[in-house]
Amino acid sequence: MSRWLAFLPIVALVALGGLFYFYALQRTDSKYQPQALVGRMVPDVTLPTLAEGQPVRIRAAAAEGPMVVNFFASWCAPCEIEHPVLMGLKGSGVRVVGIAYKDAPPNTQAFLARLGNPFTTALVDRDGRAGVEFGVTGVPETYVIGRDGKVLAKHTGPLDEAESAKLAKLAR
Numbered sequence: 001m002s003r004w005l006a007f008l009p010i011v012a013l014v015a016l017g018g019l020f021y022f023y024a025l026q027r028t029d030s031k032y033q034p035q036a037l038v039g040r041m042v043p044d045v046t047l048p049t050l051a052e053g054q055p056v057r058i059r060a061a062a063a064e065g066p067m068v069v070n071f072f073a074s075w076c077a078p079c080e081i082e083h084p085v086l087m088g089l090k091g092s093g094v095r096v097v098g099i100a101y102k103d104a105p106p107n108t109q110a111f112l113a114r115l116g117n118p119f120t121t122a123l124v125d126r127d128g129r130a131g132v133e134f135g136v137t138g139v140p141e142t143y144v145i146g147r148d149g150k151v152l153a154k155h156t157g158p159l160d161e162a163e164s165a166k167l168a169k170l171a172r
Contacts, residue, residue: 036135037143037151042069043133050100050108050122058097058130061121062149066171067095069143070119071131073103074111076139082158086118089164094171098122101131101139144170 037043046057061067070086072079089096098119100108105124112122125131134143142159144152144167152170155163 035154038154040151041149042143042145042151043130045130045133047099047123047125047130050105050112050124056121056123058145059149061097062145062147064147065095066147066152067097067120067145068167068171069097069099069134069145071099071101071125071134071136071139071141073101073139074107075103078158079140080111080115082140082160083115083118085159085161085164087116088161089168089171090118090120092168094168095120099125099130101125101136102128142167146170 042059042062044057044059046055048055058069068089072082086096086098096119098121100122102125104126108122108124112119123130128136134141137156140158142155144154146152153167155167159167
């Protein structure tokens with residue numbers, strides 16, 4: 001009888017693991033919508049610039065013309081991987097606005113000094129509030145905003161050349 005009691009915690013652990021697998025991992029969450037902002041107005045957030053700290057209202061900036069908004073961070077390895085693609089977007093005349101997500105400004109400045117600055121405007125989202133408004137799930141994330149302030153597209157993860165070309169078409 002005491003042998004069975006010794007195996008009881010293992011049996012309980014396996015049963016809980018099975019329950020977790022069949023219930024949590026197999027269940028889809030219908031509330032999670034990665035493209036939820038597409039087709040809607042860009043969130044009306046105001047952020048300070050990285051260099052001078054001047055406030056910039058994202059929705060008002062969109063009125064100046066289409067733009068690509070990229071959430072990035074100096075601590076983000078995939079952001080470093082996508083950086084040359086952003087430099088290519090800038091070189092092709094696309095207006096790219098960078099938002100440093102939950103990053104210290106000195107770290108962001110060092111990151112851009114080391115790799116080059118692909119951003120027409122670099123903004124700071126130190127506490128991550130703008131990221132919440134945009135629905136950022138992690139960096140890097142990239143949005144295309146039309147002149148009318150509507151979100152035209154969203155890309156999660158590092159941009160590659162093919163996806164960059166699609167976004168560039170929308171941003172012109």
